[in-house]
Structure formats: structure tokens, C-alpha cells
């Protein structure tokens with residue numbers, strides 16, 4: 252019987268193909284929107300996670316400033332010193348490495364190429380902490396570190412753009428007024444989390460950065476990597492405790508630095524995309540609602556149009572439940588078809604948009620399934636009232652209907 | 654006889670399918686159908702008592718508004734009397750709910766209407782399969798039964814025509830085929846020839862006569878025309894919701 256009902260409904264939908272199509276337009280748009288949003292959202296999340304994986308998921312960042320603000324500039328709190336770094340290395344034994352990072356964009360000149368590049372004052376530990384290898388040349392030598400010699404390791408983009416892809420080893424470039432020898436090239440890392448090119452960077456010894464570029468002996472931030480992911484919490488606590496001691500902050504004192512782990516960063520990103528996804532999903536939900544009302548409307552019209560048919564069916568012996576089921580299945584089928592069309596459209600849209608937005612396209616079967624189930628449900632919910640009206644018709648009056 | 658409630662499952666209502674039942678197919682006992690109240694009260698049926706026996710071929714006649722259709726609707730279990738008893742094969746139909754009456758129609762009744770009432774844009778074959786679908790008859794048997802019924806009414810070759818592609822006479826034959834394909838205990842036809850010319854009307858009546866004679870089909874039909882009523886064996890005349898007279902019109906052999 253159910254198979255027959257399905258067939259009957261299919262026939263009915265096919266009979267009014269154009270009307271059926273227009274009816275489910277709302278559903279199609281709603282579902283397509285949901286699919287695009289969720290697929291791209293999942294892609295972004297995945298990208299962020301990969302990014303964090305690349306950075307090293309064991310990484311902690313120690314930076315000045317009390318507030319836990321993303322990218323918040325250090326306010327009035329005192330900067331760190333190299334002595335802090337030494338202390339961390341000495342005292343905290345859950346670490347596999349700690350490295351100073353001073354960042355500053357500066358004018359870099361190679362021949363007649365001229366551009367602003369992020370200069371990173373650091374030491375060799377950045378390679379382990381940030382999981383960033385040197386593909387050509389070498390890291391800094393202890394003597395270079397100590398004397399603050401003007402040497403640098405450049406990112407892939409600098410090599411490609413400013414050295415035309417030629418090996419830059421032994422060549423020189425100018426950072427501000429300082430002429431620097433290129434001793435190495437970093438492995439490419441690609442796009443950063445929030446756009447921007449991670450490979451457009453030049454690393455120099457921290458001592459050279461302090462003496463010849465910034466003229467200050469401060470350390471802006473310290474990147475730390477824990478031995479393993481399990482030890483992050485412990486490492487974080489240890490670093491916090493040590494820094495409190497070093498900065499003479501008591502139990503209830505105002506903490507003027509913070510230690511963030513990458514999970515927090517990733518959570519922040521996820522909650523941001525989550526808010527966005529939620530907002531857009533609300534719009535999609537509204538469009539599904541409108542789609543549902545469209546279905547209800549057309550099913551009401553259909554019930555009126557087919558009153559006589561309903562009368563015939565009842566005379567022949569259809570029970571209330573069977574009439575109800577017929578119209579309910581028809582509505583559900585209609586919106587499920589809309590759902591399928593929407594899913595197809597949404598996946599195509601997401602696949603098309605993904606490269607444009609620089610987000611990986613990830614097909615999620617759970618999303619597809621949910622969207623389908625949801626659209627069928629919209630049909631059932633909004634088809635119920637018209638179906639009930641059909642089922643409650645008086646057969647005599649229905650047969651007399653013109 | 655005790656009336657068990659009709660089950661809403663696939664099978665025919667159990668107490669009605671009782672093969673040993675030998676009484677009249679239908680019995681009306683002082684049936685009233687009253688529309689409206691007080692001043693505007695209309696007594697569409699005003700104390701009707703009648704019996705339809707198995708194998709009967711009855712013509713219901715009477716002027717417009719005399720209660721013929723009202724009577725047919727109650728006979729067809731599409732409606733229930735305001736008072737009085739309507740027994741179908743010994744079961745008091747007033748005791749049944751809507752769905753039980755639907756099941757009763759499904760298993761024991763066939764309808765033919767003046768306006769044919771076929772499903773539009775649906776082929777003759779599909780129209781015939783409809784009552785069989787509700788009876789849960791499997792696809793293969795269904796197809797065979799429908800084809801056979803179409804053959805009997807002389808429409809072989811028109812299986813895949815929709816009503817709009819058939820003449821009025823052909824449509825009414827499809828409707829008759831649909832009514833008899835389930836082998837009902839009672840066929841009800843409210844002015845089945847009302848929309849047809851006299852040649853087509855006679856064809857339809859010959860068909861009904863054939864089913865009545867060959868298969869013992871019980872037929873009740875409403876008509877205004879003498880020549881149509883002449884096909885029947887019994888005539889019930891209504892006037893103002895009452896039975897004016899009943900006459901046996903069976904031709905002596």
C-alpha cells in the first residue's frame with residue numbers, strides 16, 4: 252500500500268511539474284544555502300586545524316598584556332627580556348623548546364626590488380618550536396647569535412619574488428639600513444589562518460634585531476613548545492608561575508602577561524566561524540520556513556482542486572488515514588525533492604566558491620543527510636494541515652464538488 | 654447477530670464476510686433523514702422502510718427532491734440516517750464509525766455516478782486499479798482483474814486512455830467496470846444514464862442487466878426515465894421522502 256501511495260504521489264507531482272518546481276523553490280534555496288554555509292564552514296574549521304597542526308599543536312605563546320585579546324597589542328605592561336627566556340629554559344622542564352619572537356615590518360631592498368616584509372628577530376629554537384625547517388642553507392651559528400651578525404634566513408616568498416627563484420645563499424639584502432647576508436631559506440608554509448602569506452618573512456638573530464633594527468633590548472613574545480600535547484596544561488602553569496615570580500606578582504596581583512595555547516586560538520576561530528554560521532543558518536531556516544509555507548499553500552490549493560478525487564477515493568473505500576497519508580506523503584515527497592535539488596545546488600555552489608574563498612571543499616555526508624531529512628520533515632509539518640483537511644472531507648459533499 | 658467493530662486492517666470486516674448470512678442485503682427500518690431544524694426542517698427521508706435482496710435489480714424513481722439521492726447515499730454508507738435502522742447484511746451501519754463505513758464500502762459496495770467520476774488524467778486501467786489498491790490486491794492480480802473488467806465492458810484496447818480521451822458512454826463503462834471489478838454485494842447507480850443519449854443509455858443498461866443476470870449482481874439505480882426503469886425488476890417510487898409505491902416489473906417469461 253505504501254509503495255502504491257508513493258507511486259500515486261510521484262505521478263501527481265509529475266503531472267504538475269512546473270507548479271511542483273515553483274512550490275519547492277523556497278526549500279531548494281534554503282537547503283542550498285545551508286549546504287554552502289555548512290560545507291564552507293567545515294572547510295574553514297578544517298583549514299584552521301591544519302594550520303594549527305602546522306604551527307605545532309604543542310605551542311604556547313607568552314606575550315605581555317593582561318587581557319586575553321586576540322592580537323591585542325601589549326598595553327602598558329613591561330616587555331620581556333632575554334633573561335626571561337633563559338629562566339624559562341632553565342626552570343620549566345616540560346618544554347622541548349622556547350624561542351623569542353620580535354616582529355616588525357620593515358623596508359627590504361634587493362637590487363631594485365623593494366617591499367615591506369615582516370622581520371622576525373629570533374633564535375634557532377624557532378625551527379623546533381614552530382616546526383619550521385630550513386630547506387636551503389643553514390640556521391644561525393652560535394657566534395652569529397652572540398655577536399648579532401647581520402645574517403638572515405628568508406621565507407619562500409622572498410626567494411621567489413625578490414630573488415626570482417634563484418638560490419639566494421651568499422647574496423645580500425638590505426633591511427632598513429642594514430645589509431644582511433642570506434644564509435638559509437625556510438620551508439614554505441602557505442597561507443596563514445587569516446589570510447596573509449606566512450612565507451613573506453625574514454628571520455634574523457634576536458641580538459641583531461635588538462641592536463641594529465629596534466634599538467631596544469626587549470623581547471616582544473616568547474614561543475614555547477611543550478614536550479607533548481598532554482603536557483601543555485602543565486607547561487602553561489609552570490610558565491605562568493615562573494613569570495609571576497619573576498615579575499613579583501602575588502596571589503591576587505594583576506597579571507600583566509598571558510600564556511595562550513593554540514587550542515584557545517583555534518577555539519576562538521571556531522567560535523567566530525560558529526557565530527557566522529549560526530547567523531547564516533538562521534537566514535537559511537527562515538527560507539526553509541517560507542518554503543514550508545509555500546508547500547502548505549500549494550497543498551491547500553491542491554486539496555481544493557482535487558476535492559472530487561478525494562470524494563471518489565472515499566466512496567471507493569479510502570479511510571481517513573489513507574487520504575491523510577496520501578497528501579502527507581505527497582507534501583513530504585515534494586519537499587524532499589526540493590531538498591535533493593537544494594543539496595545538489597548547494598554542493599555545486601560550495602565546490603565553486605571554495606577555491607575563490609581559499610577554503611578547502613569538504614563533503615560531509617552527515618550534513619547532506621540532515622539537510623535531506625530536514626527538508627522532508629518540513630514537508631510533513633507543513634503538509635499536515637492540508638492533508639488533514641482532505642481527510643476530514645465529507646464524501647458526499649466532496650463528490651458534489653465542481 | 655452481534656456486531657463486532659470492523660477492523661481497520663486489510664481484510665474484510667469479519668462479521669460481514671460471514672458466508673452463512675442469508676437475509677436481505679439491505680434493510681431500512683423506518684429511516685428518517687432530516688436536514689435543518691425547526692421551521693427550515695427538510696425531511697429528505699420521512700420514515701422509509703424497504704428491503705433489497707441479493708440478486709435484486711431495483712429502479713428508484715420519483716420527482717426531483719423526493720429523496721432518491723439521499724436514500725442512495727445512505728444505502729452506500731456514505732451517510733447515516735437521522736433515525737431508524739439501516740442494516741447492511743444484518744449489521745447496523747449507524748453503529749459503525751467513518752473508517753468502518755469506508756471499509757464496508759471498500760469490500761461490499763460499488764458506485765456509479767451520473768457524472769462518471771473517474772480520476773482525471775488517469776488512465777482507464779489506473780482508474781480500475783484504484784479500488785483494488787485499497788483492497789491490497791497485489792500488482793499482478795490487480796492488473797489481470799482490471800484488464801478482465803475492461804474486457805467485459807467492451808473496452809479492450811482503451812486501457813491507457815484517460816477520461817478526456819473517451820466518450821461519455823465509454824467513460825461510464827469504465828466507471829461500471831471500476832464498480833464491479835471488486836465484485837461488490839451491491840451496486841449503486843445514481844442516474845447513471847443521466848448524461849448520456851438514449852442509445853448509450855441502453856448500452857449501459859444492457860451491461861448492468863448482464864451483470865445482474867450472469868453474476869447475480871444486486872443493483873439499485875436511480876432514474877427519471879421509464880425506458881431505463883423498464884430494465885429493472887422492481888420499482889420504488891419516492892414522493893416527499895416517502896415511498897409512494899413499490900411495483901414488481903419483472904417481465905413474465
Ligand SMILES: Nc1ncnc2c1ncn2[C@@H]1O[C@H](COP(=O)(O)OP(=O)(O)OP(=O)(O)O)[C@@H](O)[C@H]1O
Nearest residue numbers: 688689695696697716717718719720721722723724
Ligand atoms: N446536504 C443537504 N442539506 C440540506 N438539505 C438537503 C441536503 N441534501 C439534500 N437535501 C434536501 O433533501 C431533499 C431530497 O434531496 P435529494 O437529493 O435526495 O433529492 P433527489 O430525489 O435526489 O432529487 P433529484 O432528482 O433532483 O436528484 C431535497 O429537498 C434537498 O433539498
Ligand SMILES: [Mg+2]
Nearest residue numbers: 721722723843
Ligand atoms: Mg438526486
